[in-house]
Amino acid sequence: MKINDVILKTVSQAGVLIILTFGVYLFLSGHNQPGGGFIGGLVLATAFVLMFLTFDSETVNKAIPFDFKKISALGVLLAFSSSALPMFFGQPFMSQTFGYFDLPIFGKTELATVTLFESGVALTVIGVVVNIITSISEDE
């Protein structure tokens, strides 16, 4: 029997967009306010999980052709290499630096190297959460 899931699909399409936006917002606000890579990553991962729930995994895998195991590995790689980078400049491991730049649209913006580390964390969290959910759902 095929379940009628028009409402679920329609709502999810809008919902996924909102969740992704909120996730990115949380990720960026984490620098000075509650949020950050871990929380942002969790929220972003829920968007992917919602997609997996609404549409079957084949459709989603076609739309997002990434191996989530690799994504989490990439995240850890990014986090570690951004932490290790200062070691080549004679700074301790995990040193951070920031600066103010005049960007075209945003005006004066603070850019910090910690964002690289945080995006690594976010990628790791997304990869791991989606991986866990899909491996559980694969089991009969």
Add this chain to the structure above:
Amino acid sequence: MNNIILLPVLIPVMVGILLIFLRSYGRTQAWFSIFTMAATAGISYYLLEKVQSDGIQRLDFGGWAPPFGISFVADSFSLLLVLTASIVTFVCLMYALFSTNKLLQTMYYYPSVLFLIAGVNGSFLTGDLFNLFVCFEVMLLSSYVLLTLGGAKRQLREAIKYVVINIVSSWFFLVALAYLYGAVGTLNMAHLSVRVAEAGQGPLLTTISIVFMIVFSLKAGLLLYFWLPGSYSTPPVVTSALFGALLTKVGIYALFRVFSLIFNQQPEITHAIIGVMAGLTLIGGSIGAIAYNDIRKIAAYNVVIAVGFILVGLAISTPNAIEGAIYYLIHDMVVKALLFLLVGTVIALTGTAQLHQMSGLMKNYPLLGWSFFITMLSLAGVPPLSGFIGKVLVSEGAIESGAYILLALSLLSSLFVLYSLLRIFKNSFWGETIVGKEDQVPLNSRFLVPCLVLVLLTFGIGLGTEGLSAYVTDAAETLLNPDIYVDAVLEGARP
């Protein structure tokens, strides 16, 4: 500041991540991991020399000075263990290169080993108690993977026990950390040492220290070793060799560090409990070692006996005893890996782990037999092999401080070690040869080479004790005088 301290953790992690992307290239992964461990061993030797010349090294992550930030602290004790762990892993990976099958290799076997060693090295090097918890978790998560890889029914059954036990003990660890932070307001080990000394380690702090003791005893297999023989005897050979050589040692290291640096004010309570537990561990391990006919179980119970013996050194805590315990710790990492590799090779050759189903292997594989013989002597503490000096020093310490019961137990346990391994030697290597020269399974020299390297190491440590003694004396001195450690970490920041 010295970024090099981090490299024994950073290099394995980075290479481990890279290997995830090289999933389908089994052989390449193996070579990468072997070179990584060689590099790690080289770096830790360099650091060990540096500590001898420049004193304890420290790295504050992100430039946050202790006690506010997280630091890595490298003293001789940590580095001796990091160096030994790296060498042992190097040799085990050489064995793995030819023994693991294709399936295992592509299921992230090598990345897991590298993450395991990163966790182990991290636990040895960290100067922060919470960070120790994190490194423990890195190590444990990789060990869960390694334990279940292969997916035999026996393996999964033991893995469930192992995972549950470790999750519970990790939870206890977290609770103890929360108690301690609530009581003294810091988790930096050096700062804790100062604060606990100032507060005078009253009943509350002693109770917290006992919670820590339970946690580390579970990890080390001190008295609470009921999970150990099962889970160490089921996984593939290399995995159980790594487990037997490294995992319990991390728990032992944590016990040494915490009870010499932080909770050192009430030895009549804490060290006495450790002494009783060590004694019971020796008894239990000895009974287990002679009770089974499964040679992997016998090897696993030998791990338990060694844990008891090393902690006798901590319980006594005289300079001699501590030095002896450090010697024995190094020796045991090498020889336990060797024992498990040999036992694994025997099982691979005969196709059985039962003592009575094999006989006369000496005729078929003389080199293997004599390697086993040397391992046995080394574990029993016969000079000039590596086990001797540790046993002598711990016994001297026990006599000095009048701990005659512990002395008797630890010496008797050596006899049980000897007897349990002699049983294997007599049954499986001596006796009638069952399999003729023509029909025997050929023993590939590539399996034997790693074992021989470890045999050479046990000779080397035994004969080169003189060369090692400078490092060990320094390590013992730092353990016995926490001020050296505290001053190095909190230079200038001390109230």
